[in-house]
Amino acid sequence: MTASDKTLTADKPRLTPKPGTWLGIPPFPEAVKTELQLSQQRKNLSHATHVIREKRVLRASEVENWEELRTAAEQIKDRVGRHLDKYLVQAEEAMTAAGVTVHWARDGEEANRIVSDIAKAKQIEEIVKIKSMVTQETDLNEHLEAEGIAAWETDLAELIVQLGHDLPSHILVPAIHRNRTEVRDIFTEEMGRYGAPAPEGLSNEPTELTNAARAHLREKFLRAKMAVSGGNFIVAETGTLVIVESEGNGRMCLTLPETLVSVVGIEKIVPTLDDLEVFLKLLPRSSTGERMNPYTSMWTGVRPGDGPQDLHVVLLDNGRSDVLADPVGRAALRCIRCSACLNICPVYERAGGHAYGSPYPGPIGAILNPQLRGLDSKVDQALPFASTLCGACNEVCPVKIPFTDILVHLRNKVVEHKTAKRPTIEQGLMKSTTWAMSSGSHLEKVHWGSRMAGRVFRERWLGPMPMPLASRWLQARDAEPPPSETFRAWWRTHREGK
Amino acid sequence: MTVTTQPTHRERPGEGLTVALFATCITDTMKPSIPKAVVQILERLGCRVEFPRKQTCCGQIMTNTGYFDEGLSTVKNYVDAFGGYDHVIAPSGSCVGSVRHQHEMLADRAGDAALAREASQTAAATRDLSEFLIDVLGVEDVGAWFPHKVTYHPTCHSARIAKVGDKPLRLLRAVGGIEVIDLPEAEQCCGFGGTFSLKNPDVSIAMASDKARNAFSTGAEYLVAGDHACLMNIGGVLHRGRTGVRTIHLAEILASTQEETR
Numbered sequence: 001m002t003a004s005d006k007t008l009t010a011d012k013p014r015l016t017p018k019p020g021t022w023l024g025i026p027p028f029p030e031a032v033k034t035e036l037q038l039s040q041q042r043k044n045l046s047h048a049t050h051v052i053r054e055k056r057v058l059r060a061s062e063v064e065n066w067e068e069l070r071t072a073a074e075q076i077k078d079r080v081g082r083h084l085d086k087y088l089v090q091a092e093e094a095m096t097a098a099g100v101t102v103h104w105a106r107d108g109e110e111a112n113r114i115v116s117d118i119a120k121a122k123q124i125e126e127i128v129k130i131k132s133m134v135t136q137e138t139d140l141n142e143h144l145e146a147e148g149i150a151a152w153e154t155d156l157a158e159l160i161v162q163l164g165h166d167l168p169s170h171i172l173v174p175a176i177h178r179n180r181t182e183v184r185d186i187f188t189e190e191m192g193r194y195g196a197p198a199p200e201g202l203s204n205e206p207t208e209l210t211n212a213a214r215a216h217l218r219e220k221f222l223r224a225k226m227a228v229s230g231g232n233f234i235v236a237e238t239g240t241l242v243i244v245e246s247e248g249n250g251r252m253c254l255t256l257p258e259t260l261v262s263v264v265g266i267e268k269i270v271p272t273l274d275d276l277e278v279f280l281k282l283l284p285r286s287s288t289g290e291r292m293n294p295y296t297s298m299w300t301g302v303r304p305g306d307g308p309q310d311l312h313v314v315l316l317d318n319g320r321s322d323v324l325a326d327p328v329g330r331a332a333l334r335c336i337r338c339s340a341c342l343n344i345c346p347v348y349e350r351a352g353g354h355a356y357g358s359p360y361p362g363p364i365g366a367i368l369n370p371q372l373r374g375l376d377s378k379v380d381q382a383l384p385f386a387s388t389l390c391g392a393c394n395e396v397c398p399v400k401i402p403f404t405d406i407l408v409h410l411r412n413k414v415v416e417h418k419t420a421k422r423p424t425i426e427q428g429l430m431k432s433t434t435w436a437m438s439s440g441s442h443l444e445k446v447h448w449g450s451r452m453a454g455r456v457f458r459e460r461w462l463g464p465m466p467m468p469l470a471s472r473w474l475q476a477r478d479a480e481p482p483p484s485e486t487f488r489a490w491w492r493t494h495r496e497g498k
Numbered sequence: 499m500t501v502t503t504q505p506t507h508r509e510r511p512g513e514g515l516t517v518a519l520f521a522t523c524i525t526d527t528m529k530p531s532i533p534k535a536v537v538q539i540l541e542r543l544g545c546r547v548e549f550p551r552k553q554t555c556c557g558q559i560m561t562n563t564g565y566f567d568e569g570l571s572t573v574k575n576y577v578d579a580f581g582g583y584d585h586v587i588a589p590s591g592s593c594v595g596s597v598r599h600q601h602e603m604l605a606d607r608a609g610d611a612a613l614a615r616e617a618s619q620t621a622a623a624t625r626d627l628s629e630f631l632i633d634v635l636g637v638e639d640v641g642a643w644f645p646h647k648v649t650y651h652p653t654c655h656s657a658r659i660a661k662v663g664d665k666p667l668r669l670l671r672a673v674g675g676i677e678v679i680d681l682p683e684a685e686q687c688c689g690f691g692g693t694f695s696l697k698n699p700d701v702s703i704a705m706a707s708d709k710a711r712n713a714f715s716t717g718a719e720y721l722v723a724g725d726h727a728c729l730m731n732i733g734g735v736l737h738r739g740r741t742g743v744r745t746i747h748l749a750e751i752l753a754s755t756q757e758e759t760r
Contacts, residue, residue, distance in 0.1 A: 028698065029697060029698050029699075029700070032698065032700050032701050033700055036700055036701070036704055346686050346687045346689070346705055347698075347701055347705075350701055350704045350705065351701055384564075385693075385694065385697050385698065386698065386701075387691070387694070388654070388687045388689060388690065388691025388692075388694045388702075388705070389562060389654075389655075389691055389692070389694070390654035390658070390687035390691070391654055391655070391658035391659060392654070392658070392685070392686075392687070394658065395658065404659075408561065408562055408564070408600075410564075411562070411563060411564030412564040412565075412566045413564075414564055415563070415564035415565055416564075426563075427565070430560055430563065430565045430568050431568065433559060433560060433568070434560060434565070434568035434571055434572070436554070437523060437554040437555040437557065437560075437571070437572050437575070438554070438571045438572065438574075438575055439552065439554065439575060440550075440551045440552040440553055440554060440575075440579070442554075443523065443526075443527075443554045443555075446527075447526075447527060450527050450528075461737055463738075469696060472695070472696050472699040473695060473696065473699070473734070475699065475703070476703040476706070476707065476734075476735060476738060477703070477706065477731065477734025477735050477737075477738055478734050478737040478738045479730070479734055480528070480529075480730070480733070480737075482527060482528050483528070483529070483530055485530060486526055486527055486530055487521050487525065487526040487527075487530035487533045487534065488521070488526055488549070488551065490530055490534060491549050495537075495549070
């Protein structure tokens, strides 16, 4: 259920299904309470993440120089970050020379405006879209809807999310929280309202579901005059855009419509075509666990009689320059959106993607959202803490993002942000802990208390207890009481003879 | 049945070595049987063990909650307590990981170059018990006897921050009389995560419950790990569920001998 299932309240009838909204999703610790209760979703997530995890391990292990590739990718991306000013200008020059109109957008609103202006100038009322994270980030579809332009998602999972009035919950598989029976129900209910209906008696067999999506999308592809895409890479030396996909819907969008607008984050640059070799090896294996993805499209400007004749690229900042300014946090900009960190994350596996309050969920969301959006909201303040720091993400990341280091760094920023105006209770607790731990003699004073407690409880385990903070531990776990003799007291008696 | 005997003189590879025990605040306070076990093992292997009383904590509870200034004061204390020792041994991959991975960073960020240098030196001397036994003393069989079925959970920070690898498991497999059963989903986090267990109690419990279920499914009598904090978390769930599976620290198993069992 999402808020959007409620009756429409807008004045004019909508062109596309009303999606769910990130607004109103509470901070992570609250949001997960609901998510953890969704038993079907937890089964779907557990199954899907385990399958994809195993595939990734298998495909990564086949590549002899996997670790060297990761290091190469890390270094290429870091170099791009260091010289981003130069590479962006180089890319702009190369693209312009190839016949692309290059736009610069400071934030999401500007990017959305550029896209709708292009459409409106051509009286275009309908757009087909390739799956793109960046247009999720800018909420482009809703901007276009407000401007009277219908944007249709053509990636199968994005279509499921769109028709389901839902929100994406995974970078690669945005409908990962749905199983095929739920997909059948969504298709049967919704397809007919927005185009070719689902066939009578549609089953939950993947082939049938895919065929239904294919038929539904085909008419949209054939009549579309404009497509919107993101971009996996922009090659600075040639001005080449690269899109990596699995379904062929991307290729349809890139070849059929006359106008193509690609919205791309400024960090997506790679210096040369040779550098792509590294990323095209790492990305599919890390992402879908395939040796190679089925479709890779590369295009360099306009070719008369072949593909789109009017090409636009919108280079989007939207907070990325701020991320780049942070010497620790900037490693997050290496991300190639493979989602390996989501798939391996034990927290994501249980919480699902919606609890992160952004199209970027999981470990990458926990480090990217608070940096892109800032630390003013409670949602973003909670995200760096939505991790056990287990470090599984560090190991699978194809561009070696040090997730746990960045999480700890951001936790420090959150603490400084929160305590800047007034002291907090947590800060008080931490200060007392610090006092206790600042010298051995202080710790011994605290031990007096723990030894007394040990005498009272006499090894009787503690059960459920309605005490603030303690109940968070004791609601599902028992606790062994402290002993009446600490180690240092024992040492004093047995080794120092005191 | 083969009988593992107490190490003879030539099996005392620690002879002549003085080591400092870093008990860690949590086991010093909550589970003294663990540092006592470390003392037993090290002395049995010939080491001279010292316990610098100035010691307290690695500071990660503050550091990992975002309180860097507070974490820094424990770094100073740690360097003060352990500076000058060639070997600092702790029964915790997590605390060792924090010392080695975070102490210098905290000093650097505070702009204290002298402290950063000292911190990097004490960090380099700091080892998890399993690392010291295998890398420095060169022993896998420490003369332990533990005739029970156990399953081993590689704690996240021991595996991924301290990077102790399979050393704990090698030590465990060399114990006399033991049966080590593989833990399903062993490398998955137990959900403790320090203050994560208080800030995100619901996800923490969901993870701890899955870990406990996997431990129970092995039929083992004991769940073994090298970090007491994780054992408190998993053990709390195992105890609440009346599973009969107990938790035990690797050091406690390595300290057990046949003489004691008799």
